[in-house]
Amino acid sequence: MKGVMLQGTASDVGKSLVATALCRLLWQKGFQPAPFKSQNVSNNSYVTASGKEIGRAQGLQAEACQLEAIPAMNPILLKPSGSGRSEIVLRGERQSTISGMAYRETYYETALQVIEQSLNELNDLADFLVIEGAGSPVEMNLKKREVVNMKVAEMADVPVILIADINRGGLFASVVGTLELLEPQERERVKGVIINKFHGDPKLFAEGKQWLEERTGLPVLAVLPYLPNHRLEGEDSLSLTDRFSSQTNKALDIVAIKLPYLSNYSDMEPFLLEKDTTVRWVDAVEAFGDPDAVILPGTKSTLHDLQFLKTSGLAERMVQYAKAGGIVAGLCGGYQILCEQLIDPDGHDSGVEGYREIGLGLIPGKTTFFNEKTTVRVQGKVAQLPTIDLSGYEIHIGQTVIEKPAPFVIREDGSEEGYCSADGRIIGTYLHHLFHNDAWRSEWLNRLRRQKGLPLSQLNIIEEKQQAYDELAHHLEQYLDWEKFMAIVSEQEREMQ
Template identity: 60%
Template sequence: MKGIMIQGTASDVGKSFIATAFCAIFHQLGYKVAPFKSQNMSNNSYVTLDGRKIGRAQGIQAEAAGTAASVYMNLILLKPKSDCTSEIVLLGKSYETLGGQAYREKFYLKGLEAIQLSLEKLSEQYDFLVMEGAGSPVEINLKDRELVNMKVAELADVPVILVADIDRGGVSASIIGTLELFSEEERSRVKGIIINKFRGDLSLFQPGVPWLEERTGIKVLGVVSYVSGHMIEGEDSLSLTERFANQNRREIDIAVVKLPYISNYTDVEPFLFEEDVSIRLVSGPDEFGEPDALLIPGTRSTIHDLQQLKNSGLAQKIKPYNETGGTIIGICGGYQMLSRYLYDKAGSDTGVGYRGERTLCRRIQHPPSGHNILS
């Protein structure tokens, strides 16, 4: 199979950005190219033409590659529902909700089969694949049953380019440390290094290039300048925080509740392009201020996040804001939080089936206060 795989020294080093760039470059060169990421973890979704869900980064990469997105480009999408469980979206459809250990033990072989199927399907349709890993490829506790980094590069038999983030510091240590933790066979698959997110004068890093090449024996393919506002999906909260940071206060101030299990925060992103609107994330009462509007976004765990709003004290800010005529908009789970009652008898949200008096919102004539965000 013809292709390359982009792996990173850590989360949020810019793998998705680099992979998107390669998709665009190969497409411009005339190749029939497709993105591929076997396993993505994100509560944001991109809906394919046949109505199935994949990670948004792979949807954008498909657009850069000049092709329609398909479930084979991101066959496993993990949607966290708590600190310990995630919903597995397999080939675009909800499959099962599992904890981390159960996922490794119960789902691993199923995942490998789906990866092999997807690679076969894509290789029949495309000349070249731009593949992307996740997080760090050398997490020792995960390497023996991982489904997204070197195991996938091995299955596809493609070379690897290692991406490192210089913006957060320690770039040389992160590169060398990652390479040292690879097995000899894994390290031999790494054919190039890219330094990403460089700020300032690129010539300042030039002495570091030959040092890295001599120390690692691997070519530094390039040093990429920091690019802000590119709007290519990241997977984790690091990306989310950066996306809405450093905005100047504008005429219209919109506060967005930063829920622990926020889902599809991309619903809010169009406001970033409005010249008279500023967006800011709030996670506690001290950050609330006096917004012109409050937006409560979607979530993968409505009950958990509602409880967190109350525990943090933010709910106690929202109630008087509502009573004095403040504008509140709820989306999906955020809208559910504005209702009078929340029930989860089947345990689809919490993972535990509640019954009778043990329900979160007990079905009694006069329910106690606290069942919605405004009570």
């Protein structure tokens, strides 16, 4: 199979974005590409149609390829939780929660097996594999048992393109240093370089391009201008800072609580497309202010984050805000925190058997944590507004029971989910991607707009998303030396035959 692996000189150099752009560009040019990342470390996840959990970036890349996402596209997902431990998800299914050292010592051979199995599966699905690496391929303390960079390129037998971020400075040292630290057989596999996040006219980098090519003997395949508003979701908290910090103050002010174990922050990203809405990530009571609404997002460690809210003073401030008539929405772990009581009989969330904690008490319910994990896609309707359809997915350990049922969602099968107060001000739901539903997001925001005498609005972000994939592909095509790129891929394919 044709294929290429995109590795980076560091984390957050833009590997995921370039991989997504390449997926779409290849599809536009008549290939059937498929994305692959052997191992993700992220709490920003995606649920496949079969109810399996993978990294969110590969879910989006599958969409760019016009494919349904499957677990083989991201066979290993590590979800950091409390006390230096991570939940291990193999081919979409939860295995256990263990320390990083225990994972390295016990899962290496298993990791290689699931990677090989997944590569073979994708070989039958696609004719071009776009593989994304993780971090840097020369983390010397991790190289012996790494399963994310050069080991994967070797297993797939594909050429490597190195991506470097010029925005952070130190570009030349990062490229040359990375190449120098590779083993000779690894260095031989690197066939080109892409410079990402360039500010200004790429022609201004002509001398730098020439120097790199002469110094490394590798072609610089593209100098990609910085894209601050690409409209696609980020992969991790590094992306969160970049995406939301560029906002200016707008008419609607929404506070999202920045929890220490924040997960699936992409639930907030649709607000970036609303012209009158600002999302402020707040982790201190001094920054809370007087927002139009507050969203308490998902978390990988509900009880640890509940303790953070209490010690920081944010719990008390949120309760005061709600009692004064404020609008609050809790998503997944945020929903659990809004309940009156949280119980962890076996210590699955807290690490302490029989642990109990009083929640914020804004929702009359009780959450109990169990070992079984729910991962499922959901279709339904808003209970109080049955003309509004909802779709999304649930990823959670724990079940919530409401004292007097007042559901937020009526699922397709007729079952009830979540909580909505009679006046609609307090909402709690396990449904991730809630605000990606255009009709619901518009309804919720228009309530805020009416209160402030602002014009009502409705935005179709589903169309925006597909347009964003196309624009991203066009951006890459403008600056990528396509002939050199395909020559690299074809040469490797001939060597494999």
